[in-house]
Amino acid sequence: MMSPLRLGVLSLVAAFLFADLAGGARADYLVSETGSFYVGGRTVTLNDLPKRELVFTPGTPPVAVDPNGQFEVEQMYVQFVRLASPKARYPLLMWHGGGLTGVTYETKPDGKPGWQQFFLNQGHDVYVSDAVERGRASWARYPEIFKSEPFFRTEKEAWELFRIGPTWDADPAKRVAFPGVQFPVEAFDQFAKESVPRWATNDAATQSAYDALVEKTCPCVIVVHSQGGNFAFTAALHNPSKIKAIVAVETSGAPPASADITPLKDIPFLFVWGDNQNFYPFWKGIRVNIDRFANQLKTAGARVDVLDLPAEGVKGNTHMLMMDKNSDDIAERIQAWIGERGLMK
Amino acid sequence: MMSPLRLGVLSLVAAFLFADLAGGARADYLVSETGSFYVGGRTVTLNDLPKRELVFTPGTPPVAVDPNGQFEVEQMYVQFVRLASPKARYPLLMWHGGGLTGVTYETKPDGKPGWQQFFLNQGHDVYVSDAVERGRASWARYPEIFKSEPFFRTEKEAWELFRIGPTWDADPAKRVAFPGVQFPVEAFDQFAKESVPRWATNDAATQSAYDALVEKTCPCVIVVHSQGGNFAFTAALHNPSKIKAIVAVETSGAPPASADITPLKDIPFLFVWGDNQNFYPFWKGIRVNIDRFANQLKTAGARVDVLDLPAEGVKGNTHMLMMDKNSDDIAERIQAWIGERGLMK
Numbered sequence: 257m258m259s260p261l262r263l264g265v266l267s268l269v270a271a272f273l274f275a276d277l278a279g280g281a282r283a284d285y286l287v288s289e290t291g292s293f294y295v296g297g298r299t300v301t302l303n304d305l306p307k308r309e310l311v312f313t314p315g316t317p318p319v320a321v322d323p324n325g326q327f328e329v330e331q332m333y334v335q336f337v338r339l340a341s342p343k344a345r346y347p348l349l350m351w352h353g354g355g356l357t358g359v360t361y362e363t364k365p366d367g368k369p370g371w372q373q374f375f376l377n378q379g380h381d382v383y384v385s386d387a388v389e390r391g392r393a394s395w396a397r398y399p400e401i402f403k404s405e406p407f408f409r410t411e412k413e414a415w416e417l418f419r420i421g422p423t424w425d426a427d428p429a430k431r432v433a434f435p436g437v438q439f440p441v442e443a444f445d446q447f448a449k450e451s452v453p454r455w456a457t458n459d460a461a462t463q464s465a466y467d468a469l470v471e472k473t474c475p476c477v478i479v480v481h482s483q484g485g486n487f488a489f490t491a492a493l494h495n496p497s498k499i500k501a502i503v504a505v506e507t508s509g510a511p512p513a514s515a516d517i518t519p520l521k522d523i524p525f526l527f528v529w530g531d532n533q534n535f536y537p538f539w540k541g542i543r544v545n546i547d548r549f550a551n552q553l554k555t556a557g558a559r560v561d562v563l564d565l566p567a568e569g570v571k572g573n574t575h576m577l578m579m580d581k582n583s584d585d586i587a588e589r590i591q592a593w594i595g596e597r598g599l600m601k
Numbered sequence: 602m603m604s605p606l607r608l609g610v611l612s613l614v615a616a617f618l619f620a621d622l623a624g625g626a627r628a629d630y631l632v633s634e635t636g637s638f639y640v641g642g643r644t645v646t647l648n649d650l651p652k653r654e655l656v657f658t659p660g661t662p663p664v665a666v667d668p669n670g671q672f673e674v675e676q677m678y679v680q681f682v683r684l685a686s687p688k689a690r691y692p693l694l695m696w697h698g699g700g701l702t703g704v705t706y707e708t709k710p711d712g713k714p715g716w717q718q719f720f721l722n723q724g725h726d727v728y729v730s731d732a733v734e735r736g737r738a739s740w741a742r743y744p745e746i747f748k749s750e751p752f753f754r755t756e757k758e759a760w761e762l763f764r765i766g767p768t769w770d771a772d773p774a775k776r777v778a779f780p781g782v783q784f785p786v787e788a789f790d791q792f793a794k795e796s797v798p799r800w801a802t803n804d805a806a807t808q809s810a811y812d813a814l815v816e817k818t819c820p821c822v823i824v825v826h827s828q829g830g831n832f833a834f835t836a837a838l839h840n841p842s843k844i845k846a847i848v849a850v851e852t853s854g855a856p857p858a859s860a861d862i863t864p865l866k867d868i869p870f871l872f873v874w875g876d877n878q879n880f881y882p883f884w885k886g887i888r889v890n891i892d893r894f895a896n897q898l899k900t901a902g903a904r905v906d907v908l909d910l911p912a913e914g915v916k917g918n919t920h921m922l923m924m925d926k927n928s929d930d931i932a933e934r935i936q937a938w939i940g941e942r943g944l945m946k
Contacts, residue, residue, distance in 0.1 A: 291708035325755025363636035410670025
């Protein structure tokens with residue numbers, strides 16, 4: 257057990273450590289617990305499947321294996337770092353986008369600290385999750401449990417879809433990035449290691465797991481990227497009083513225009529957008545849809561802010577702006593917005 | 602930047618925080634960085650595969666998707682928590698067993714802190730990895746890249762193989778555990794969520810990634826479980842001067858008796874074993890093989906210790922002893938052994 261004297265000293269220390277963080281300086285942070293848990297999921301039993309032939313050692317004959325039995329499936333993995341003396345009123349949940357995992361928010365592909373570390377430095381308890389089917393959440397046999405085949409994103413698709421540049425090539429020297437792009441292009445192949453397969457048929461299970469996460473961990477603030485957006489907006493519709501703010505980073509989906517979004521009127525929203533969307537009909541379409549949703553939120557009475565980086569003179573950001581060279585600059589703007597919403601102590 | 606005064610205060614604080622940890626008390630710990638990286642892997646290009654039909658939304662017609670392109674595959678994921686003032690001389694690497702990920706060492710299935718947290722509390726920089734094909738390391742299309750089908754461990758197999766008890770049943774009330782078992786049986790289904798599929802044909806890529814991890818992160822101490830054992834012993838053979846100690850927890854494989862293991866003679870080894878092995882010919886066979894390896898190490902001149910828990914009167918531990926109710930007691934014995942080897946400052 258820790259003595260009252262020791263606790264008192266720790267509080268003083270915490271105050272001392274965080275004293276100059278407003279200036280963006282990094283400091284060490286005092287952690288009470290690093291850990292993880294699973295939420296969501298269900299139990300499935302497979303029966304009557306034929307035995308499979310598996311090769312256990314290349315060059316040796318296949319061995320018959322029985323695939324039948326009971327399995328836990330469709331859970332979500334959540335990792336947390338809890339501070340001894342958080343400066344934020346609520347935990348910060350960081351939700352990734354499609355074909356990726358929570359690694360999105362960890363160290364950047366160029367080895368520099370990412371947003372998880374930034375927001376820990378700023379005094380948030382941080383929860384980084386892997387959605388159903390991704391990373392440490394694991395995946396299940398298809399088509400018996402998951403109802404479709406997975407698909408694997410190519411490096412070419414990542415380069416183009418994430419707006420790093422107009423032309424990908426197998427030879428890194430021949431790849432064409434946007435002028436002044438902020439993504440560390442020399443680390444692109446390192447980034448490609450973060451890709452995980454995705455299924456198109458697990459949305460209901462994924463939403464259910466996110467809802468369970470909100471139920472367990474919130475009230476909270478959510479930072480959400482790309483495909484995760486609609487899961488966050490829907491989770492907020494399911495449990496509006498538990499969400500204290502949503503930072504929607506390059507989110508790609510939203511509830512339909514016909515949805516009643518008045519339950520979201522007390523939640524502040526910050527929409528964050530990178531550069532070069534206008535070169536892509538795909539991104540222009542997404543932007544139109546999310547702008548429509550943002551306007552609906554405003555009409556309903558919600559506080560809505562838009563951090564349109566190129567409009568503010570910050571050029572060259574990609575879809576993966578938490579990995580871009582100026583990721584800390586963007587995070588500082590988000591942190592300032594969180595502070596202005598009264599969400600820091 | 603942090604001032605020299607501030608750094609001095611932090612050092613004092615760290616000394617103060619760690620002062621009473623020898624007694625097993627928990628305290629907060631000062632972290633300088635939480636982050637992650639990938640090691641190993643290779644670039645693969647798929648050509649000439651037919652387009653696949655994928656169902657993107659259940660009930661709608663399948664869409665043709667081109668699976669060809671360039672991918673990064675066979676990398677390993679490594680997450681680290683680095684302390685501001687580590688008390689250990691070297692980082693502690695924690696390697697998981699078969700069909701599992703680094704989550705093995707995080708919070709236990711019953712929600713209590715696991716070994717990652719224990720060894721952070723003791724002042725180690727801790728690196729927890731997901732081997733090739735597992736968790737955040739991701740996996741690759743088969744049979745085109747991975748050369749076999751994955752297999753999925755059933756809950757029944759986990760209950761029996763991990764020596765939780767003699768009889769599994771779908772109804773938790775009908776499961777039979779060993780008398781006095783230390784595993785938190787009420788959390789068994791939660792534990793089953795940690796399972797990930799495994800392949801039998803990725804050993805060479807996995808060894809190569811572990812070797813790259815040692816090259817990048819060591820000198821170090823390795824805690825390794827189950828299937829991970831032979832990867833650690835082989836990594837030590839490939840790079841003996843970089844491994845300062847190996848804690849082999851219920852390891853299941855070892856280099857063959859014909860291997861020249863004299864390069865390992867300067868590495869201290871601690872072999873840790875749980876209870877109830879004698880009920881299983883499988884485990885008796887493994888024990889004979891690992892005991893043979895341990896004796897070879899002794900003959901070669903290595904320091905070899907065996908923590909045979911039931912022989913020391915600690916009963917009921919399973920194969921997953923880092924998740925058992927007395928996991929901290931076992932970790933304290935490991936920590937004492939690490940200290941006795943001169944590996945703490």
